[in-house]
Amino acid sequence: MRKSFLQLNLARAKGSPPKPFQTTLTATSSWPFTVDRPASTTRPTRIAVLDSSFNPPTKAHYHLLKAAVKVGCDAVLLLLATNNVDKGQTGAGAIERLEMMEAMAMDSIRNEHDPALRHMAVGLTIHARFMDKAQPILNHYPADTVQLSWVMGHDTMIRLFDPKYYKDVHADMAPFFEQCDVICSSRPGYGSRDEMMRFVEQSGHAKKVTLVDIEDDENTAETGALVTVGTETTATATVADKFGIEIKEMSSTVVRNAVKDKNWNLVDRCVLPSVRQLIEENGLYSS
Ligand SMILES: Nc1ncnc2c1ncn2[C@@H]1O[C@H](COP(=O)(O)OP(=O)(O)OP(=O)(O)O)[C@@H](O)[C@H]1O
Ligand SMILES: NC(=O)c1ccc[n+]([C@@H]2O[C@H](COP(=O)(O)O)[C@@H](O)[C@H]2O)c1
Secondary structure, eight states: HHHHHHHHHHHHHHHHHSHHHHHHHEEEETOOSSSSOOOOOOOOEEEEEEEEESOOOOOOHHHHHHHHTTTTSSSSEEEEESSSSOOOOOOHHHHHHHHHHHHHHHHHHHHHOHHHSSSEEEEESSSSSSHHHHHHHHTTTTTEEEEEEEEEEHHHHHHTTTTGOSSSSHHHHHHHHHHEEEEOOOTSOOOOHHOOOOOHHHOOOOEEEEEEEOOTTTTTTSSSSSETTTTEEOOOOOOHHHSSOOOOOOOHHHHHHHHHHHHHOHHHHHHHHHHHHHHHHHHTTTO
């Protein structure tokens, strides 16, 4: 059902110029607003935006959002970037990515306890840079009623501030930081939390960047607990020992390679069941 609705919507849009921003799925018709929290300029609705290629969406993306909303967001937007400042488009097509994002969003809307995670939407943008994506989203809603918090990992924050994408990084980024903030998590391979903090301080926008940590709460009850055998007290298997990979180590590349290697156990560890189903149904990433 979703697939045909999505295809119908996108087919209707075919021929007309692509919109700078549009949603394809929203938790409610009034999203991001609710009856309890209507559009208001005195208390803007804070949307956590995870902008990604979602090729495919992974549990790391999901847990990054879980960590992000804890700092006080009201709604979540999974935003598909159909253009990338660096990468070309390989792997899944835009419709397939949107389908997988919608599967993840429906899962969250139906099953999550956190009100922000239940209040999720999926959208797409044609813009590649964050500073260009922000304004069309803000313009989509009544003036000053939404605040955008861009959720990203350390690797992307480094790219956010990379001067190669700008004429003058400070001048160009100033309007973005007047209207938006960033919620960022560390990521294995991109430096320690301390290094990330120093990087944020040097950016000149430390007040607009909140650092969070991805938690592997799926498995903490089963792993890492202390057990006593005889007189020896040791930790049980680590998450990585038990599942081959920790949430924070996951990436879309890991999933694509796992599908190619037919390592379905690893795929199952890294993506939601509904996303795995779509990968199989659509024959994605197999060659
Ligand atoms: N394991 C992770 N830890 C922290 N941040 C992550 C993690 N996985 C993805 N992110 C963040 O999510 C955002 C979107 O990620 P992106 O689409 O680049 O995923 P990816 O898994 O790195 O993709 P690919 O492997 O295709 O390069 C980025 O800001 C990225 O830093
Ligand atoms: N300087 C920037 O604005 C900047 C830096 C890194 C990624 N991006 C964008 O973020 C989106 C997601 O990119 P990745 O899938 O590479 O994380 C893409 O649209 C990409 O162009 C923008």
